[in-house]
Amino acid sequence: MSDVYKVILVDDEDQVRGRIKSFLEERDDFLVVDSANNGVDALELVETHEPDVVITDIRMPFINGIELTKHLRRDYPNIKVAFISGYDEFEYAKEAIDLNVYTYLMKPVSQDDLHAFLDKLAATLKDEHDRLYNAERLEETYKESMPLLIENRFTALLQEDMIQDDSLDALKQFGIDLTKGQHVLGIIRFKGAKDTFLLERFRIFLRNLIPTILNHYKQVHVFQMTGNMIFLVNHPELTTRRVEDDLHAMLAKTGDFEALSMDIGVSSIFDDVRELRVKFEEAERALDYGKYSNVGPLIFYEDFEREDPQIYMISNEMISQIDNAIRFGTLEHITDLFNDIRILTNANTASWMNLRFIMVNIASMVIRYAQSLSVDLSTLMDGDMIDVVMEQRDLNDFLTFVEDMIVRIREAKEKDTAQKSNKLIYEIIQYVDTNFTKPSIQMETLCETFAISVSYLSVLFKRETGMTFHKYLTKKRMEKAKELLAYSDQRVIEVAEACGYNEVYHFSHTFKKYTGVSPKEYRHD
Numbered sequence: 001m002s003d004v005y006k007v008i009l010v011d012d013e014d015q016v017r018g019r020i021k022s023f024l025e026e027r028d029d030f031l032v033v034d035s036a037n038n039g040v041d042a043l044e045l046v047e048t049h050e051p052d053v054v055i056t057d058i059r060m061p062f063i064n065g066i067e068l069t070k071h072l073r074r075d076y077p078n079i080k081v082a083f084i085s086g087y088d089e090f091e092y093a094k095e096a097i098d099l100n101v102y103t104y105l106m107k108p109v110s111q112d113d114l115h116a117f118l119d120k121l122a123a124t125l126k127d128e129h130d131r132l133y134n135a136e137r138l139e140e141t142y143k144e145s146m147p148l149l150i151e152n153r154f155t156a157l158l159q160e161d162m163i164q165d166d167s168l169d170a171l172k173q174f175g176i177d178l179t180k181g182q183h184v185l186g187i188i189r190f191k192g193a194k195d196t197f198l199l200e201r202f203r204i205f206l207r208n209l210i211p212t213i214l215n216h217y218k219q220v221h222v223f224q225m226t227g228n229m230i231f232l233v234n235h236p237e238l239t240t241r242r243v244e245d246d247l248h249a250m251l252a253k254t255g256d257f258e259a260l261s262m263d264i265g266v267s268s269i270f271d272d273v274r275e276l277r278v279k280f281e282e283a284e285r286a287l288d289y290g291k292y293s294n295v296g297p298l299i300f301y302e303d304f305e306r307e308d309p310q311i312y313m314i315s316n317e318m319i320s321q322i323d324n325a326i327r328f329g330t331l332e333h334i335t336d337l338f339n340d341i342r343i344l345t346n347a348n349t350a351s352w353m354n355l356r357f358i359m360v361n362i363a364s365m366v367i368r369y370a371q372s373l374s375v376d377l378s379t380l381m382d383g384d385m386i387d388v389v390m391e392q393r394d395l396n397d398f399l400t401f402v403e404d405m406i407v408r409i410r411e412a413k414e415k416d417t418a419q420k421s422n423k424l425i426y427e428i429i430q431y432v433d434t435n436f437t438k439p440s441i442q443m444e445t446l447c448e449t450f451a452i453s454v455s456y457l458s459v460l461f462k463r464e465t466g467m468t469f470h471k472y473l474t475k476k477r478m479e480k481a482k483e484l485l486a487y488s489d490q491r492v493i494e495v496a497e498a499c500g501y502n503e504v505y506h507f508s509h510t511f512k513k514y515t516g517v518s519p520k521e522y523r524h525d
Helices: 012-023 039-049 066-077 088-098 111-133 133-147 147-159 165-172 197-212 240-252 273-291 316-327 331-347 352-372 385-391 394-433 442-449 454-465 469-487 492-498 504-517 520-525
Strands: 007-011 030-036 052-059 080-085 103-107 184-189 219-224 228-235 262-265 298-300
Touching: 007 012, 007 039, 007 111, 012 111, 030 039, 030 504, 039 052, 039 066, 039 504, 052 066, 052 469, 066 080, 066 331, 080 111, 103 111, 147 165, 147 228, 184 197, 184 273, 197 219, 197 228, 197 240, 219 469, 240 262, 240 298, 240 454, 262 273, 273 298, 273 316, 316 331, 316 352, 331 394, 352 385, 394 442, 394 454, 394 469, 442 454, 442 469, 454 469, 469 492, 469 504, 469 520, 492 504, 492 520, 504 520
Parallel strands: 007 030, 007 052, 052 080, 080 103, 262 298
Antiparallel strands: 184 228, 184 262, 219 228
């Protein structure tokens, strides 16, 4: 984070904006990057500049300060918001508290009040930066807050097919009670981790960041398992939408580690902690799906309909490594493990039956892998997989065949995912094109109608149309407005209503911004 914090001013009075901007120009730690006279324009400026601070009036045209802040809390949760208000606007105080507004600045805003606010805000922003990004402090916090015994207990829970009361009682000895409330489990898988030291710093950073971002929940536990980081959230009542917003806020804080990236698979919400193992597998499946579907770094199990794959019991250690590589590894990793098998069998002059045992087990894993991705193997090969094994006499040829099948399975999954995504976004766009004249249509209603998350819908919409939902909706309404103004005798207020606007002033402002002229000027041109 820079030592100079970016500010956007929002007020419908030019004089107020100019006064505050002149005060801010006296400081070297805050910079006004832009300003707006209404909430609609402010949202676009926030998207462009990604400021650290928004100072906004409460009463404004189109979108007031309360509504603007709700949008910011959903899409930009890290931005600090300060309200400018008059003496008669204290009825907004409760909503401001609920929205975690940083402070009130009373009109007329004095130089002393503004500087006092900025001094306090600068200290807060610096403290947040130091707390999250100081490597030595992060490491110390990690060692103090995550004792090895507790981590081992959580790891042991994930190994139990059915969690026993004794295991839960053991956690209670550390003051951790998971028998009440609701839970959600997430798995963080790291990517681009070639620098071991940088990866370790990233892990320590997340160890501190996750409890910080999720500190409003009753319990948050973080631990590691098989190279991944696991987090478990417990609260009296959880919602997927709230968890999603918090995880997006967490992802936004990882920008300093550009050389590294991560994917987060999230289970469905569950009431009984004894389902922990099942929910862990759900999060794994979400990651597995996201790896080949290109839906972004945050994947919720609930977004995808998945069939439970058949469970195969594998005891050989080498085969277990192959199983993990087939499901999650690169082709290079798989080839390396297959070469290890070749070397091992050649060195030990393995019998034909021992080789057949290895091939049957690997074939079983390929079948399970295809099932987990809902890929029909019969469409990718002639005959049955086990029949192929029985016909094989050479291990090297069989392993080459398996590598080819893994490529085919992954390509089939990518094609199927693309088709499903295209079908879904086509239905969504058709819905918007049919209903854009309704004032009630918005991102949240689409998510509820099609039972998907905001983040997934945003990715699909931007990928298909090349623009955000808000810009697409505005374009549809404005093109309809141009048609009505040109070819009908409806009044401007009637055109506004026909295009989904409850306020004619909001419509006129948007129309002029879109076309460069007012509705009346457009009609008479």
